[in-house]
Every structure is written in structure tokens, then in C-alpha cells.
Amino acid sequence: MENRMKRKVLVVDDELGPREALRMILGEDYDVSVASGGLEARDNFLNKEYDLMIMDIKMPDINGIDLLTEVKTKSPETEVIMITAYASVDTATDALRMGALDYIIKPFDTSSVLEAVQKGLSRRDDSLSIKTRLQELQIANKVLEERIDDAFKNIQSHFQETVDSLVEAVDAKDSYTKGHLKRMSKFALLLGKEANLSQEELGLIQHAAVLHDIGKIGVPEAILLKKDTLSREEFEIIKKHPVIGARIISPVQSFKEVVPLVLYHHERFDGTGYPDGLKGNRIPLGARIIGIADAIDAMLTERPYARAKTVDEVRKELQQFAGIQFDPQLVKIIISKDLLALYTFQ
Ligand SMILES: [Fe+2]
Structure with missing residues (x-):
């Protein structure tokens, strides 16, 4: 019952250490899946709905920036947090420009990961409720247009x-x-x-x-x-x-x-x-x-x-x-x- 209510998080990292660390940090509160690289993530996970993804920027098969672009095109409301080493903070800034919510720098501590994830999920909730409200408004608008049309006739x-x-x-x-x-x-x-x-x-x-x-x-x-x-x-x-x-x-x-x-x-x-x-x-x-x-x-x-x-x-x-x-x-x-x-x- 409780498990069903858990938010879905996908971790994509080619290095076992950070991948398992993230699974441990988040596993208690979230429904976590992991992929060991860009290709695996693309083949097995991108067609599923995730609330949030954490992905490494530097991966040998598909780099995190390209994967981010694919995710944002397919489901713009999925929040993405990038993982980077000190050396590539510039790339992380690029990622933000392309729609990533935030980046965390390796080696990361538990509290900054949890904080980033919570921030991401609450932004997702906001954009989803805006989207729902927009759809409701569009429906209401259509009803009104029909009524105006009828009245005019x-x-x-x-x-x-x-x-x-x-x-x-x-x-x-x-x-x-x-x-x-x-x-x-x-x-x-x-x-x-x-x-x-x-x-x-x-x-x-x-x-x-x-x-x-x-x-x-x-x-x-x-x-x-x-x-x-x-x-x-x-x-x-x-x-x-x-x-x-x-x-x-x-x-x-x-x-x-x-x-x-x-x-x-x-x-x-x-x-x-x-x-x-x-x-x-x-x-x-x-x-x-x-x-x-x-x-x-x-x-x-x-x-x-x-x-x-x-x-x-x-x-x-x-x-x-x-x-x-x-x-x-x-x-x-x-x-x-x-x-x-x-x-x-x-
Ligand atoms: Fe006349």
C-alpha cells in the first residue's frame, strides 16, 4: 500500500559506487530503479513514467546531456538532476540551461541529495498541477465557446x-x-x-x-x-x-x-x-x-x-x-x- 504511493526515481550512472550509494540514500522513501549507463536507461526506462531522474553527465555510451535532452522532449514534467565531478562544472551549467533542475557534485553527501530530490519532486508537483489546471481551463473554455456559439445562433x-x-x-x-x-x-x-x-x-x-x-x-x-x-x-x-x-x-x-x-x-x-x-x-x-x-x-x-x-x-x-x-x-x-x-x- 505504502509502496504504491512512493514516487518513482531513476538513477543512471555507469559507476557502481555512486549508483548504489544513491539507491541506498533514496531507497527508503522512494521507489528507486537503477541503470548502469545511457543505453540501458534508454532501452528499459525512458518509456516509463518517472517522477525524477538522477543521471551522471560523463558516461561511456551516451552522455548525460544527450539523455537529458531525450527525457525533456518525451516528458517535460520529469525532473532531472545531474551528477558531476568538480572537473566538469561547466557542463553541469549547460545541463541546467537545457532543463535540468540542479546538479550534485561527487562525492555527494546524503543531505544534499535528499534536498535536491525533494526540491525536484515539489517542482514536478507544481508543474503537474499547473498542467492539470490548464487542461481544466481549456475544457471550461471550450464549453464556454460552445455556449456563446449557441447563444449567437x-x-x-x-x-x-x-x-x-x-x-x-x-x-x-x-x-x-x-x-x-x-x-x-x-x-x-x-x-x-x-x-x-x-x-x-x-x-x-x-x-x-x-x-x-x-x-x-x-x-x-x-x-x-x-x-x-x-x-x-x-x-x-x-x-x-x-x-x-x-x-x-x-x-x-x-x-x-x-x-x-x-x-x-x-x-x-x-x-x-x-x-x-x-x-x-x-x-x-x-x-x-x-x-x-x-x-x-x-x-x-x-x-x-x-x-x-x-x-x-x-x-x-x-x-x-x-x-x-x-x-x-x-x-x-x-x-x-x-x-x-x-x-x-x-
Ligand atoms: Fe416605399
Whole structure:
């Protein structure tokens, strides 16, 4: 029982005298094995786990410094004490640099051997407990990372649900929007890609595209669904939807950068749009993209008050209103890359 608890010490020395002396000094307190040279130690002992090794520096087959390097590579936590004669203290200092804990000088006395061994074993205990603690921390860290990952996925899915339910709310009022939102967000993304927007900007476009008319929740259905021409007052109420939309989404932190795109999707390039009459490049590029995609889809779709235009007619309209309603650069991209040919009608 007691023997099982003893720490394992390996003594490597080619000289019988010091080897047996060490076995005697340490044998009572430790589980001591001995090897009569570097080769024997390498063949029979280095694959076993020792708490501490004591090795002679000068041995005929493998010298102690090389053996030390092998031990430290295989099991860095095994403590090594070197034995040296007065003549080779320089080599002993080298050994310390290579990871040995200490050296004892021949002829050695019992107390300095015991002291060195105790010091070595307590350093080993320290480094083992640090290693264990580090492993525990790594495990804890991994668990935390997984939790963060889950939480993030959760937030993303809640966020998507929020977007979906907002879009649903507009659909409930104005059923025309459903296919419209899908088609125009596809086209806005296509146009954004052709205009070399970053992935992040494209993400904003995607959200802005589905949310741009969210403010219509605040417009009375009698006006929203009216088939006859709107009165001036009614049109003024309709014109509030970008501001209402921006107000609805602005408390949501993740929508922060989507707000200007929603707010300015009805601005016109010549400054005659609403709500602020922004002109040209002062209108955020994302809002210009949403605006043109919105208009194209409206033209290509049949309305209660107008038949659907053909792709050719839309192309002409875009060119005619480039620089007036639409950003001429975007019109140029749409025409030169023939993006209308890729328009999906579903
Ligand atoms: Fe709108």
C-alpha cells in the first residue's frame, strides 16, 4: 500500500559506487530503479513514467546531456538532476540551461541529495498541477465557446423571426407586397453585387429590401388599398411611410445601419423625392439601390391602375429617368450588364 504511493526515481550512472550509494540514500522513501549507463536507461526506462531522474553527465555510451535532452522532449514534467565531478562544472551549467533542475557534485553527501530530490519532486508537483489546471481551463473554455456559439445562433434565429414577423405584418395589410419583396430583394442584391458592394453592405441591402415598406403599417388601409387616384392629402399620408418605417426599426440595435436605407428609399436623384429631398450621392447608395429595384419591380408588375410594362419599356424608362429619378451609374450597370434579362418573376 505504502509502496504504491512512493514516487518513482531513476538513477543512471555507469559507476557502481555512486549508483548504489544513491539507491541506498533514496531507497527508503522512494521507489528507486537503477541503470548502469545511457543505453540501458534508454532501452528499459525512458518509456516509463518517472517522477525524477538522477543521471551522471560523463558516461561511456551516451552522455548525460544527450539523455537529458531525450527525457525533456518525451516528458517535460520529469525532473532531472545531474551528477558531476568538480572537473566538469561547466557542463553541469549547460545541463541546467537545457532543463535540468540542479546538479550534485561527487562525492555527494546524503543531505544534499535528499534536498535536491525533494526540491525536484515539489517542482514536478507544481508543474503537474499547473498542467492539470490548464487542461481544466481549456475544457471550461471550450464549453464556454460552445455556449456563446449557441447563444449567437439563438440571437440570429430570433432576429430572423423578428424580420419575418415585421414583413408578415406589412403583408397582412398590403398583399401585393409579398412577391414584390422577394423579387425586388433578389434584384437589389444582384445590383449591389454588380456595384461591387461588400458582403456586409449586401447584408444590409437584403434587410432593407424586405423592410423598406414596413412603415405602411402606419398608413390607413383605406388609403393604402384605394383603387382611385389619391387626393393630395392622402398622398401626403402615404409619403410618411419611410419615416414611420425608420421609426419602427430604429430601436432594434441590429437594424441601426438599415434605418437610412429604409428612410431614403423614396428619395430621387434630382432631389425631388421624399422625405428630405436629398440629392445625388447624398442619398445612401443602399437606398438608391432599393429605390431603383422597388421601381423596376413596380413597373414589371400589373397594378390595379396600370398594366405591367415589358422589359424593353422598363429599360427605356430607366434611361429616360437616369439622373432624374434614378442614379445614372446604377442605370448604366443595369443596362450594360443586361440585368433586367435576369429578372426573376416569382
Ligand atoms: Fe416605399
